[in-house]
Amino acid sequence: MTLQIGVIGTGAIGQDHIRRLTQTLSGAKVIAVNDIDAQRARGTIAKYELDAKLHEDPHSLIADAGVQAVLVTSWGPTHEAFVLAAIAQGKPVFCEKPLAETAAGCLRIADAEQASGRRLVQVGFMRQYDKGYRALREVIRNGGIGEPLMLHCAHRNPTVGESYTASMAITDTLIHELDVLRWLLDDDYISAQVVYPRRTRNAHAGLADPQIVLLETARGVRIDVEVFVNCQYGYDIQCAVIGETGTASLPEPSSVLLRSEARVSSRILTDWKERFIDAYDFELQAFVDGVKGRGLSGPTAWDGYAAAVAADSCLLAQKSGKVETIAMQKRPAFYAPD
Ligand code: NAD
Ligand code: ISE
Missing domain, CATH: 3.40.50.720 (NAD(P)-binding Rossmann-like Domain)
Known part of the structure; x- marks a missing residue:
């Protein structure tokens, strides 16, 4: 059918x-x-x-x-x-x-x-369907780097339009990390803070860009995510997991390694449609x-809820500058993993 x-x-x-x-x-x-x-x-x-x-x-x-x-x-x-x-x-x-x-x-x-x-x-x-994130999750689950302790992540877009607002950095962009990192670690968030580095001149007036979001999970893992949506050079997603006995990073999308004119280079994608095709x-x-x-x-829908609860706290943290609590309701049995 x-x-x-x-x-x-x-x-x-x-x-x-x-x-x-x-x-x-x-x-x-x-x-x-x-x-x-x-x-x-x-x-x-x-x-x-x-x-x-x-x-x-x-x-x-x-x-x-x-x-x-x-x-x-x-x-x-x-x-x-x-x-x-x-x-x-x-x-x-x-x-x-x-x-x-x-x-x-x-x-x-x-x-x-x-x-x-x-x-x-x-x-x-x-x-959750990306081969790179799946491979990273397998390494963590198999104990390849011991217990995860810290994550350093970046979500970079080349540019965004005038209609993109500071809150969209959370609800539109960071929301992918809020979902995938929770899935990667099999852990829930308990707090969030947002700090603002020096602002790029390439962002439109009124948009604070970049932003750094600091998350803490129930097991005490500390995560920093740089959200930088006017980085100019490409669409670049980074995720490095630091464990007790090693580190593991999200693989780069495959690309021809070019040796030419006295340089070694490889292409960086510029479009989310291609990066996660x-x-x-x-x-x-x-x-x-x-x-x-x-x-x-x-x-x-529970994954959607979990990301949204964290996003709500990040939005508060954007304004307060403080560490904001992320408090989720108890997961109903209906959404228990298979
Ligand atoms: P877009 O602006 O290109 O398209 C949105 C479309 O929705 C427009 O054609 C608009 O006319 C239409 N629309 C708005 N209100 C409507 C209504 N009431 N009824 C019917 N149509 C309506 O935006 P987009 O980039 O395609 O994003 C759409 C959604 O997809 C957003 O929620 C965005 O966050 C999400 N998105 C997800 C990813 C991803 O990586 N998973 C990537 C891009 C966008
Ligand atoms: C867009 O909606 C997406 O989902 C992209 O994956 C993300 O990188 C971009 O920042 C969002 O605007």
């Missing part, structure tokens, strides 16, 4: 996911599309030659009897309402990060999903296969 998917939001990642569902992955077909910008949705149908219905209203797409699963790739503030509507229809939903704008919103989704009695939500935390493919194929087969197994 081919899974019939409806997509809400045909911006950058919406189109990229439609491309992979249509040209790269197997077992799914995009049969319905919506965007608040109907022109963009129409253009997407034409660009990917989709045999899909254009819905003017996202809720009519979710209710469409032909739509078996929903992909939410619209702006963050719209996610909660669309995910709740999909759950109300009993339809599996893949939602890009953030699952909701606040931890309270994520809890409403988790509550609705639990009330439905089965897993319906997968969150687009694609780094395999991970996006794997996460979405897993969603399609999960819906058609044994059920969903990827990042859960």
Whole structure:
């Protein structure tokens, strides 16, 4: 059976996911599309030659009897309402990060999903599917560096637009680390602090960039994450784990090592779409296969909640300059790992 998917939001990642569902992955077909910008949705149908219905209203797409699963790739503030509507229809939903704008919103989704009695939500935390992060996790789990003690991480984008705000450094950018580092360490956060180094002249007026976020986990691991979204030179994701007996670092994406003109060099990617292209493919194929087969197994609504609780505290810490507590509710049995 081919899974019939409806997509809400045909911006950058919406189109990229439609491309992979249509040209790269197997077992799914995009049969319905919506965007608040109907022109963009129409253009997407034409660009990917989709045999899909254009819905003017996202809720009519979710209710469409032909739509078996929903992909939410619209702006963050719209996610909660669309995910709740999909759950109300009993339809599996893949939602890009953030699952909701606040931890309270994520809890409403988790509550609705639990009330439905089965897993319906997968969150687009694609780094859990990245080969490099998976290899790093294996090293830690196998005791290859002893117990992890510290992490030094960086999340660098070449530039961001004028609409990017200081809080987006947390909710849009750091949110990936908030998810993947918790998964990497199998540990929860207990506190956060944000400190501001000297500001780059390349950030637009009003944006504090870079920022350093300091996290502490329940087991006492200390993490520093540099978020630098106008670094100019590339899209660069770094993660080094310092353990009791060794260190382990996220592998660089593979690239030809060039020896030429008295230099040794290798390319640095500039686009998130390329940097994590395999991970996006794997996460979405897993969603399609999960819906058609044994059920969903990827990042859960609880993962979305855990990242959002930490993000809420980081937002407070951005303003207060203090160490802010991160207090999570107890994980329901429904979200216990398999
Ligand atoms: P974008 O601005 O390119 O696209 C967003 C689209 O949503 C636009 O076409 C907009 O018109 C549409 N939209 C807004 N409100 C809507 C509504 N009420 N109903 C229907 N459509 C609506 O943004 P983007 O970069 O594609 O990001 C979209 C989401 O994906 C964000 O939540 C972002 O954080 C997430 N994202 C995730 C990753 C990742 O690495 N996992 C990467 C990029 C973006
Ligand atoms: C964007 O939304 C992403 O998810 C990218 O992975 C991240 O690097 C970027 O900062 C965000 O704006």
